Amino acid sequence: MKLQIPPYTVEVTRKKMRSIQLRITLEGDLKMSIPQQISLEEAEEFVRKHLQLITRKREELQNSPLVKKDAQLMFGQPFEVRVIPGETNHAEYADGIMTIYAKAPEDDTITKALMEKCILQMLKERSGMYLRFYAEKLGVEVPDYHFREMKSRWGSYSLKTKRISLNKRLINLDERCLAYVSAHELCHIRHPNHGEEYHRLLDEIMPENREILKLFR
């Protein structure tokens, strides 16, 4: 169902739940989950009542680094790109410079793909390093992990698959954020939720976690 509440279109889903939940996606869309017994009129009233707050939150979200989809940043830092004609297609990154060797240097699609591959490679290398570091502190094995596009979270740990997912957009943030998400998700191996014990454990393996959390804003 869709509710038209200018300037918003709100997608409404009924769920078995106790209270209304309203979510703003990174694309700025509004998604609402409502309990079975709530009428559409009541749902609409809820949105109208919180319109100011929604608009403010939406703006905050739009301005967050998470939505800079096409930013060419390496851990939050802009970098220089050099495209060089080469025998093979590949890219490497060191000290603020990405060197792209391309058989057809004028082909933007290929150079862009090489750049993305190189960025992903950097993410994998560094996250692997952090995961090994914090897994050792926790005394657990490094679980499977992968990077993917994620809409509203920086990372997650699946109890079912025992795998960590990391958001590709972490490349837009300070590298300490990647370290944080690595440690955060690893702690979920021990504690699925964010209870007291969870935080005690995170504090233990990464005492500076609260400071780093501020870098996400």
Ligand SMILES: [Zn+2]
């Ligand atoms: Zn968590």
